[in-house]
Amino acid sequence: MADPTPSGESLLFLTDEQLRKGIEAMFFAYRGFTADPDRILETMDYGRAHHRAVHFIHRSPGTTVSNLLAILGVTKQSLNRVLRTLVDDGLVEARVGRKDKRERNLYLTAKGQELERELSDAQRxxxxxxxxxxxxxxxxxxxxxxxxxxxxxxxxxxxxxxxxGA
Amino acid sequence: MADPTPSGESLLFLTDEQLRKGIEAMFFAYRGFTADPDRILETMDYGRAHHRAVHFIHRSPGTTVSNLLAILGVTKQSLNRVLRTLVDDGLVEARVGRKDKRERNLYLTAKGQELERELSDAQRxxxxxxxxxxxxxxxxxxxxxxxxxxxxxxxxxxxxxxxxGA
DNA sequence: GAATTTACGTCAGCCTTGTTGACTTTCCAA
DNA sequence: TTGGAAAGTCAACAAGGCTGACGTAAATTC
Known part of the structure; x- marks a missing residue:
C-alpha cells in the first residue's frame, strides 16, 4: 500500500477517543462474528474450541497436532481434549504420519466436513x-x-x- | 484456484476463499487485540472480564448494574462475581442511586482509574x-x-x- | 395501603476451556 | 545406544460463562 506520510501522526489525528471507538468496535464486532456459529454449536455438545479445530483442519487437511497447537496457541492437553471428542464422534480422523510415524495427520471425515460447512456457512x-x-x-x-x-x-x-494454492 | 486479489474496482465478487481470509483475520487480530491487556491482567488476580467491566464503567461513569449487564451480555451472577472483587479491592465504587435507591451507580476510584489507564494505554x-x-x-x-x-x-x-465530540 | 414488579445481591452447582505437572510410549537421529 | 521430540494421558485446578432459587429493598401499580 502507498503510505504518503510514514513520518508520523500528523496526517492521522488519533485521539484517545477515536482509539477507544476502535477498541469497542473490535469488541462488539467480535461478538457478532462468533454469534452465529455459537448458536449452532450450543445445540450440540460442542463449543468454540471445537469450531476452531474443525476450521483449521479444514483449511489445512493433513496438518499435524503440533502445527495446530502453534496456530491455536493453546496447550496440547487443552487441544487434545477437544480433538479426542471430535475423533470419538467421527468428525476427525487422525492418521499416523507416513514419513514420521510419531505425527498424526488430521483430516475431516464426511461428517466433519458437514459440520464445518454448517458453521462456516453461517459465519460467511x-x-x-x-x-x-x-x-x-x-x-x-x-x-x-x-x-x-x-x-x-x-x-x-x-x-x-x-x-x-500450492 | 488462485484468488484474484480484490483491487480497486473489483465489485463484490466474494469467493469463499476471500471470506475465509476475512474470518481468519478476525480470529488472529482479536488475539493480538487482547494480548497486551491479558499480559498485564495475568500478573494480578484479574481477567478479561474485569477489564471489560472497568472499561465500560470508565466510559460511562455512574452507569447502573443493569446497564452494564445489557452492554456486556452476561448474567448478573457472572457480572456480580467480577464486580464484587473490584469493589472489595477498591477499584470500583457502587453508590446507591439518588433518584432510584434500588440502583447502584458505578464509578472507578482513583485506583480503578489507574488500572484502566494501564490497560487501555497498552491496547491503544x-x-x-x-x-x-x-x-x-x-x-x-x-x-x-x-x-x-x-x-x-x-x-x-x-x-x-x-x-x-466525535 | 396492599400487592406486584424491579434492581440488585447471593448461594449453590454445573459446564467449557484454559492452565500446570508428571508420566508413558513411540520413534527419529546423532 | 541413547537423547530428545512428538504425542497421548491422568490429575488437579481456575476463570468465567450458565441456570435456578431465594432474599431484600425500593418503586410502582392497583
Missing part, C-alpha cells in the same frame, strides 16, 4: 453481508488494519496459507 | 500502531466493516455513546 453469511454493506474499499482497509493488529507470529500463521 | 498503543501502519482510508474501512458485522442490538450499544 455474516461476513458477506458486512462486506457488501461496507463496499470494496472498506473491505481492503478492514483487512489491512486487522493484519497490522496481529502479533508477528500470528501474522505469519495468517499469511502462511494466504496463497494456499 | 497497539491500535494506534495498526492505524498508523494502515493509513486513514484503511481505518475508515475497518470501522465500517466492523460496524456492519455487529448485531443490531450491539450496534446500538456501540453507537449509543458516539456523542462525545
Amino acid at each position: 453469511a455474516r461476513m458477506r453481508a458486512a462486506y457488501r454493506a461496507a463496499g470494496p474499499q472498506a473491505v481492503a482497509g478492514f483487512r489491512t488494519v486487522l493484519e497490522a493488529m496481529m502479533d508477528p507470529d500470528q501474522r505469519r500463521q495468517y499469511q502462511g496459507l494466504k496463497e494456499s | 498503543a497497539r491500535m494506534r500502531a495498526a492505524y498508523r501502519a494502515a493509513g486513514p482510508q484503511a481505518v475508515a474501512g475497518f470501522r465500517t466493516v466492523l460496524e456492519a458485522m455487529m448485531d443490531p442490538d450491539q450496534r446500538r450499544q456501540y453507537q449509543g455513546l458516539k456523542e462525545s
Whole structure:
C-alpha cells in the first residue's frame, strides 16, 4: 500500500477517543462474528474450541497436532481434549504420519466436513453481508488494519496459507 | 484456484476463499487485540472480564448494574462475581442511586482509574500502531466493516455513546 | 395501603476451556 | 545406544460463562 506520510501522526489525528471507538468496535464486532456459529454449536455438545479445530483442519487437511497447537496457541492437553471428542464422534480422523510415524495427520471425515460447512456457512453469511454493506474499499482497509493488529507470529500463521494454492 | 486479489474496482465478487481470509483475520487480530491487556491482567488476580467491566464503567461513569449487564451480555451472577472483587479491592465504587435507591451507580476510584489507564494505554498503543501502519482510508474501512458485522442490538450499544465530540 | 414488579445481591452447582505437572510410549537421529 | 521430540494421558485446578432459587429493598401499580 502507498503510505504518503510514514513520518508520523500528523496526517492521522488519533485521539484517545477515536482509539477507544476502535477498541469497542473490535469488541462488539467480535461478538457478532462468533454469534452465529455459537448458536449452532450450543445445540450440540460442542463449543468454540471445537469450531476452531474443525476450521483449521479444514483449511489445512493433513496438518499435524503440533502445527495446530502453534496456530491455536493453546496447550496440547487443552487441544487434545477437544480433538479426542471430535475423533470419538467421527468428525476427525487422525492418521499416523507416513514419513514420521510419531505425527498424526488430521483430516475431516464426511461428517466433519458437514459440520464445518454448517458453521462456516453461517459465519460467511455474516461476513458477506458486512462486506457488501461496507463496499470494496472498506473491505481492503478492514483487512489491512486487522493484519497490522496481529502479533508477528500470528501474522505469519495468517499469511502462511494466504496463497494456499500450492 | 488462485484468488484474484480484490483491487480497486473489483465489485463484490466474494469467493469463499476471500471470506475465509476475512474470518481468519478476525480470529488472529482479536488475539493480538487482547494480548497486551491479558499480559498485564495475568500478573494480578484479574481477567478479561474485569477489564471489560472497568472499561465500560470508565466510559460511562455512574452507569447502573443493569446497564452494564445489557452492554456486556452476561448474567448478573457472572457480572456480580467480577464486580464484587473490584469493589472489595477498591477499584470500583457502587453508590446507591439518588433518584432510584434500588440502583447502584458505578464509578472507578482513583485506583480503578489507574488500572484502566494501564490497560487501555497498552491496547491503544497497539491500535494506534495498526492505524498508523494502515493509513486513514484503511481505518475508515475497518470501522465500517466492523460496524456492519455487529448485531443490531450491539450496534446500538456501540453507537449509543458516539456523542462525545466525535 | 396492599400487592406486584424491579434492581440488585447471593448461594449453590454445573459446564467449557484454559492452565500446570508428571508420566508413558513411540520413534527419529546423532 | 541413547537423547530428545512428538504425542497421548491422568490429575488437579481456575476463570468465567450458565441456570435456578431465594432474599431484600425500593418503586410502582392497583
